[in-house]
Amino acid sequence: MAKKAKAYWKENLRYLFILLTIWFGVSFGAGILFKDVLDDIKIGGFKLGFWFAQQGSMYVFVILIFIYVRLMNKLDKKYGYDS
Structure with missing residues (x-):
């Protein structure tokens, strides 16, 4: 049982690391880093670098939350922790 739980948490942490790396x-x-390059592109009259700094990262974070929920549901089923 302890080996199974350790494998579960190892895979969970791997998912967290990947998703947080994408968000970062x-x-x-x-x-910040590519703002100047992205500012050459405009969406709805706003520069793309500004859009990512103000709204894009929040949208991506919300999408990553849904992806994480889906991954964790699959992980729970894989290790038998689903109810």
Whole structure:
């Protein structure tokens, strides 16, 4: 049982690391590092770098939450923790 729980948490942490890395890349990368490059593109009259800094990273975070829920439901079934 302890080996199963350890494998479960290892996979869970791997999912967390991947999803948080994506969010960091979008929020920090697109909103700060690549802002000047993205500002050449406009969406709805706003520069794309500004859009990512203000709204894009929040949208991506919400999408990643839904992805995490789906991954965790599959993980729960895989290890028999679903009810």
